[in-house]
Structures are given as C-alpha cells and as structure tokens.
Amino acid sequence: MSETPHTESLQQTDRRHFLNWIWAFFGAIAAAEFGWVGLSFLKSRKERNQPISTASIITAGPVERFKPKTVTAIPNGGFYLARLEEGSFLPLSRTCTHLGCTVPWVEEKKQFVCPCHGSTFSLTGEVITSPAPRPLDTFPARIENGIVKVDIASPRKRERFDPTQATRPSS
Ligand code: FES
Incomplete structure (x- = not known):
C-alpha cells in the first residue's frame, strides 16, 4: 500500500515536532546547567568574602599547662605550641x-628534625640545618582568661625569628 501525499506530509510534521521537542529538551538542560554553574560560582565568591570563622580558632589549653622551654604538640590543631624561655608562646x-614533610619534635635533641632530608629547626622554628630555606611558619596566638588560643587559618611565613612573633601572657 503506497502512502498518499497527505500521509507523507503528516509524517514530516510529526518528525519536525519531535525534533523541535528534542531541541527544546536539551536546550532546557543546558540552561539549567548554566544557571547551576553560575550560582555555584557566586556562592563560592560569597563564601570566600566571609570573615574567618571561629572554627579556625583552636584552644591549646591554660597557660600553666605549658612550661618554659618546652614544645607541645596540639593534635586537634595540627601545630606545635612552643613556650619560650621568658614565658611567651609561639x-x-x-x-x-x-618540601612539606611533617616535622616531629625530638625531645632528646631539643630540635625539630625533618625525617625526609634532614633539616633541623630550633625551638623557635629557626633553621639549624638546611635544606629548609626558612623557619617553620607561625600562627597568631592570643591569651583569653588564661587560655592560649591559636588561629590556624592564618599561617605566617618569616625569614627569621623575632620576639614580636611570640605572644606574652599578661602579668
Ligand atoms: S622536606 Fe624537610 S628537609 Fe626536605
């Protein structure tokens, strides 16, 4: 049975409707993805501009817990707290x-000793033995009601130790 011109025209119209529907469908998906990417970008910009959250403030402990000339690991903050000879905190x-290896404090040597390439650092984080190019980074600390608190969101690079980098408990 042969198709009439009318039937052929109906089939072409159906095909055209189907193709239009496919284009509309994929166009809608593309628009949705574009919108989602745009919103994600704006959201991350907004998050970047927010002030440092208090989640970056780590409570190390009461001042009396740390004796002068000691280094204490603070595992929940991923840092060491050095108490210097005159009582300030670093x-x-x-x-x-x-190259970023984790450096342990070696109590017998009173030094940080890097297991990767042998750099050593003093209690104040200064380089004793290279290849480390500069001292260990520090973090800002403050003492509130006799409790040492450290902001781990803001590591500070330095070229040498300077007593102003340490925080003194108020007497
Ligand atoms: S990573 Fe510490 S000395 Fe190389």
Missing part, C-alpha cells in the same frame, strides 16, 4: 619549609 607549623 605556635609553629609542623610542615617542613623544604
């Missing part, structure tokens, strides 16, 4: 400034 990053 939070130190545990990340080696050479």
Whole structure:
C-alpha cells in the first residue's frame, strides 16, 4: 500500500515536532546547567568574602599547662605550641619549609628534625640545618582568661625569628 501525499506530509510534521521537542529538551538542560554553574560560582565568591570563622580558632589549653622551654604538640590543631624561655608562646607549623614533610619534635635533641632530608629547626622554628630555606611558619596566638588560643587559618611565613612573633601572657 503506497502512502498518499497527505500521509507523507503528516509524517514530516510529526518528525519536525519531535525534533523541535528534542531541541527544546536539551536546550532546557543546558540552561539549567548554566544557571547551576553560575550560582555555584557566586556562592563560592560569597563564601570566600566571609570573615574567618571561629572554627579556625583552636584552644591549646591554660597557660600553666605549658612550661618554659618546652614544645607541645596540639593534635586537634595540627601545630606545635612552643613556650619560650621568658614565658611567651609561639605556635609553629609542623610542615617542613623544604618540601612539606611533617616535622616531629625530638625531645632528646631539643630540635625539630625533618625525617625526609634532614633539616633541623630550633625551638623557635629557626633553621639549624638546611635544606629548609626558612623557619617553620607561625600562627597568631592570643591569651583569653588564661587560655592560649591559636588561629590556624592564618599561617605566617618569616625569614627569621623575632620576639614580636611570640605572644606574652599578661602579668
Ligand atoms: S622536606 Fe624537610 S628537609 Fe626536605
């Protein structure tokens, strides 16, 4: 049975409607994705501009817990808290400034000793033995009601130790 011109025209119209529907469908998906990407971008910009959250403030402990000339690991903050001879506090990053290995404090040597390439650092984080190019980074600390608090969101690079980097408990 052969198709009449009328039947052929109906089939062409159906095909055209189907193709239009497909284009509309994929166009809607593309528009939705574009909108989602745009919203994600705006949202992340908004998050970047927000002030530092209090989640970055780590409570290290009461001042009396730390004796002068000691280094204490603060595991929940991922840093060391050095208490210097005259009683001030210096939070130190545990990340080696050479290639980023985690540096342990070796109590017998009274030094940080990097297990990767042998750099050593003093209690104030200064380089004793290279290849580390600069001292361990520090973090800002403050003492509130006799409690040492450290802001781990803002590591500070430095070229040498300077007593102003440490925080003194008020007497
Ligand atoms: S990563 Fe510490 S000395 Fe190389």
